[in-house]
Amino acid sequence: MTRVIPRSILRSVTDAGGKRRPRKNVPERASRGAAYTVEGHIWIEGAEGTFLGVGRITLLERIREFGSITRAAKSLGMSYRKAWELVESMNRQSGSQLVTASAGGKNGGGAVLTEAGEDAIRTFRMLDSEFRKFREAQGLRIAGKARR
Numbered sequence: 001m002t003r004v005i006p007r008s009i010l011r012s013v014t015d016a017g018g019k020r021r022p023r024k025n026v027p028e029r030a031s032r033g034a035a036y037t038v039e040g041h042i043w044i045e046g047a048e049g050t051f052l053g054v055g056r057i058t059l060l061e062r063i064r065e066f067g068s069i070t071r072a073a074k075s076l077g078m079s080y081r082k083a084w085e086l087v088e089s090m091n092r093q094s095g096s097q098l099v100t101a102s103a104g105g106k107n108g109g110g111a112v113l114t115e116a117g118e119d120a121i122r123t124f125r126m127l128d129s130e131f132r133k134f135r136e137a138q139g140l141r142i143a144g145k146a147r148r
Contacts, residue, residue: 036139036142036143037135037139038135038136038138038139038142039135040131040135041053041054042127042128042131044124044127046093047093048089048092048093050089051089051090051093051094052090052120052124054128055076055086056086056090057120057121057124057125058076059072059073059076059078059083059086059087060090060098060099060113060117060120060121061121062075062076063087063099063111063112063113063117064113064117064118064121067110067111067112068109068110068111069083069084069087069099069101069111070083072111087099087101087111090120094116094120096114096116097114097116097117098113098114098116098117098120099111099112099113099114099117100112100114
C-alpha cells in the first residue's frame with residue numbers, strides 16, 4: 001500500500017513539545033513541472049557515527065555565543081544531557097577538545113570553544129557552502145534537461 005504524505009507535513013518538523021512547525025531553509029517549490037531543486041544534507045562521519053553535522057555545528061556556535069552548554073542547549077530546545085552527550089562525542093572523535101567546560105557552582109561554570117572547535121565550524125561551514133553550490137548547479141542542470 002502506498003501512503004501519500006501531504007506536502008505540508010513534508011515541509012514541517014515536530015518540535016520538542018510535539019507541535020508541528022515549518023522547516024527552516026526549505027525552498028518553496030514552483031508549480032508542477034516548472035522547476036526542480038536538488039536537496040540534501042552534508043555531515044562528517046567518524047568511527048562512532050556522526051562527527052559533525054548542521055545541528056552539532058549550530059550547538060558549537062551557540063556555545064561560543066553563550067559561553068554555556070546549558071544556555072546553548074536551551075536556545076536550541078535541547079536538553080542539557082543531549083547537548084553534553086553531543087559535545088562529549090565530538091570531543092572524543094576529534095582527537096582534541098572542541099569545547100572545554102568548567103563545573104558550575106558558586107562562581108558559575110562555563111564552556112569555551114577551543115581553536116579546534118573554531119576550526120571545525122569554519123571547515124564544516126565551508127563544506128556546507130560548497131555542497132549548497134553543487135546542489136544549486138545540479139538543480140539548474142536538471143531543470144535545463146527537463147525543458148528540452
